[in-house]
Amino acid sequence: MNLYYNDDYVAAEHDFDTTRKSQAIAQSLMTRPIAGVRLVSPTSLTVAQLKQVHDPVYVDAVRTGRPLKLAESNGFLWDPGVWKMATATNGGAVAAALDAMKNGVAGSLSS
16 A cells, blocks of 8 residues: 655644644654555655635735735644645545546555
8 A cells, every 4th residue: 555645745834733743653663664554755745736626816926925814724734834734634535536447546645
């Protein structure tokens, strides 16, 4: 089974369980592998891909931090790492869904 993760999943400075647990799980799997589970680094989604499913104004706010109120409307204090985290975790979720459709099972350590 492919399990999608890379360190961009934890790029946001906003530090709470949801933004950090994936790294702990990935580290655990690297030190104590589980037979049949492979960590795979996903491709981050692009601005264009995100704008296909989200309001373009919202996407730009999360990317730039402006306007701040909209950029933080997802519950994360905005910093440049939020964009990196958002594109990576969403890329992982999409990759896992497509992988599962093809192979029957897959996962992503995105929340």
